[in-house]
Amino acid sequence: MHNNLITCMAHGIAFNHEGQSVAPNAQPGATCLKLKTWACQEKDGLLFVFMGDQTLANTIPLPDFPRISDRHYRTRRFGQVVNCHYSFMHENLMDMNHQVLHSKLVGKMKPRFLGMESGESFVEARYTFARTGGKQPISEALIYGQRRRDGRDFAYRDIMTIRTQYPYQTLRIETQGIDEPVMELWISYVPQDSEELTNRVFGLLSIRRLKVPLLLDLAWPLLIAFTERVFFEDREIVELEQRAWKDLGGDHNAEVFPVILALRQLLRARGISPDTGGLNHDTQKRASS
Structure with a gap:
């Protein structure tokens, strides 16, 4: 260039x-x-390539990242290649019932599903949690801005909202006594091969700064290490699911969770193949099996 x-x-x-x-x-x-x-546009350090009908490129708005320039937050950029279809990534984030798999990092957490909403281009789910065993990790205390020694006193005080606004996902955590979210996540999954069995993650993780000046900056390496361990466990989970899907010739689980059923329908409806102009074969096959 x-x-x-x-x-x-x-x-x-x-x-x-x-x-x-x-x-x-x-x-x-x-x-x-x-x-x-293809039409390209840079925003906040991310390069967006519009792969659809080029005449519509200027009609599709880019996502907003207000926390990047907000002095009350610090934002981390992350991303790497994950060996699975991107639909596994969407499901992993939307379904918080898998928190038991992170129990070594965050203790025993009991999720409570609060409800969902869905529309033509989105699915949104809300959860709250209670710690039923183990201790609060220091990194979590930094995110919430408080040390929670007795989990029972803080049970179900936080609201986690996860939204798939196709093709992106967002997650935010709100807690009592704080007007703004203590954490926000924006994430995108870009297929890396023609069969879409791998994808690269592009993510922005924003943490609200604490009342003590510079404390979050000093603890930032600790937060990075904590989130990397969580992402590592998630990556193991979805890659195992992908291998099982391949070995068994499809998904043989009888999915009943309404959030995941709505999410799969959204991915079937919105996943468009650039080669055929129709439903992406892998997305359709993965989401309907």
Whole structure:
């Protein structure tokens, strides 16, 4: 990439932003070469590539990230490749009944499902929690801004809202006595192969700063280590689910949770294949099996 031109290292042919070859020393006939282009836009350090009908690119709004510039929050960027279909990622975040799998990190947490809402392009679920065993990790105390030594005194005081606003997901945690959320998460999953059996995660995790100045900054490495361990366990879970799906030839679980059923319907309805213009085969197969 140089002077707003993309140059092929093998042939020395340069292309402009419209995909047209423009190199003056190109071989005869090279000006007929043209690359496929997509509308791109940068926002808050993330590059969004619009892969749909290019005539609609300017009509689709980008997501908002107000916490990045909010001095009351500190935001962490994260992401890596996960070896599973992106629908497993959506389900893992939406279904908080899997918290038992994180018990070594956060203690024994009992989730309570508060309800859900759904629409043409979204599914939203709300939960609250009670600690029934184990101690509160220091990292969690930093997020909530308080040390909770007796879990019974703080049972079901926090509300976690998880929303799939296709194709993105958000999560926020609100607690009593604090007007703004103590934590917000925005996350996106981008397939990395034609069969969509891998995806790369792009995430923004925002934590509200504590009353003591600079305390969150000093403890930031501790929070990063804690969230990395949680993400590692989640990654293990979804990759095991993907391997089981492949070995068994599909999903043989009898899913009954209304949130996940609504989520699968949303992914079936909104997942569009760029090659066929129809429902993405893997999404349709994964979500309906």
